[in-house]
Amino acid sequence: MSKLTLTTEGETIIVVKRRFAASPEDVYRAHMDPALIAQWLLGPDGWTMPVCINEAKVGGKIRYEWNNGKGGGFFLTGEILELAPPHRIVHVERMHMPSVTPDNRVTTTFEADGAGTLMTVRMSLPDAATRKMMLGSGMERGMEASYARFEALFAKGVAA
Amino acid sequence: MLDTHKMDATLRALSDPTRRAMLARLAQGEATVSELAEPFAISQPAISRHVKVLLEAGLVEQSIDGARRPCRLAAGGLRELDAYLDMLRHALERNYDRLDRLLQAQKDKRKKHP
Numbered sequence: 270m271s272k273l274t275l276t277t278e279g280e281t282i283i284v285v286k287r288r289f290a291a292s293p294e295d296v297y298r299a300h301m302d303p304a305l306i307a308q309w310l311l312g313p314d315g316w317t318m319p320v321c322i323n324e325a326k327v328g329g330k331i332r333y334e335w336n337n338g339k340g341g342g343f344f345l346t347g348e349i350l351e352l353a354p355p356h357r358i359v360h361v362e363r364m365h366m367p368s369v370t371p372d373n374r375v376t377t378t379f380e381a382d383g384a385g386t387l388m389t390v391r392m393s394l395p396d397a398a399t400r401k402m403m404l405g406s407g408m409e410r411g412m413e414a415s416y417a418r419f420e421a422l423f424a425k426g427v428a429a
Numbered sequence: 430m431l432d433t434h435k436m437d438a439t440l441r442a443l444s445d446p447t448r449r450a451m452l453a454r455l456a457q458g459e460a461t462v463s464e465l466a467e468p469f470a471i472s473q474p475a476i477s478r479h480v481k482v483l484l485e486a487g488l489v490e491q492s493i494d495g496a497r498r499p500c501r502l503a504a505g506g507l508r509e510l511d512a513y514l515d516m517l518r519h520a521l522e523r524n525y526d527r528l529d530r531l532l533q534a535q536k537d538k539r540k541k542h543p
Binding site for chain 2: 285314
């Protein structure tokens with residue numbers, strides 16, 4: 270079941286929404302406690318996070334390092350700008366791949382939603398050079414644009 | 430090779446509701462500029478400017494068919510954005526599925542050891 274929605278807003282913002290069957294307190298903690306973060310913030314299968322630092326306070330540092338066990342890896346550094354537990358986290362992050370990407374300011378909110386939590390993540394759409402770096406050579410395979418998917422992504426406010 | 434400058438033009442083009450509505454119309458089939466203008470209470474020059482932005486962004490192409498100049502969606506106009514969002518969605522889904530399992534495991538543990 271895909272419960273995740275990903276939409277773009279204007280030219281530069283991506284908004285991700287996802288529901289969880291747990292309290293805002295639990296979901297918030299899973300985003301701030303390194304012992305928990307290292308268990309899920311891993312991306313594609315096969316990657317691990319051997320270094321997971323999150324100082325969990327305003328002005329605190331974030332450092333996550335990922336490794337695919339095959340010599341591939343990159344890391345992320347960041348700082349926490351605002352915290353309002355268990356409802357809101359604002360931080361800035363950048364990736365080192367190894368060239369460093371521009372700062373991405375991320376606002377994450379957790380709202381009680383019935384017995385669960387609605388999480389909303391607002392982040393910057395990376396610039397063209399960063400997207401290209403993240404996509405790597407996979408892009409050259411030439412994925413065809415799907416206008417059906419386009420409609421799903423941008424439908425909001427379009428249907429007249 | 431990807432044209433990253435064109436990609437930024439694509440995002441700018443998509444950031445306007447009138448242009449998104451025009452693209453949604455063109456997703457149903459080709460249309461002339463005046464047909465595209467019909468649903469909107471805005472001037473012809475304004476419509477032409479919107480069409481120009483879409484053409485320059487590579488989202489729309491225009492052909493010449495006698496006196497008609499129909500517009501249609503350009504194949505591959507969203508390729509890079511689409512691929513990037515697809516990759517991001519995939520990575521996030523994996524992460525949040527793992528987080529679901531972690532949250533459930535925590536709940537189960539609390540139930541066993543309240």
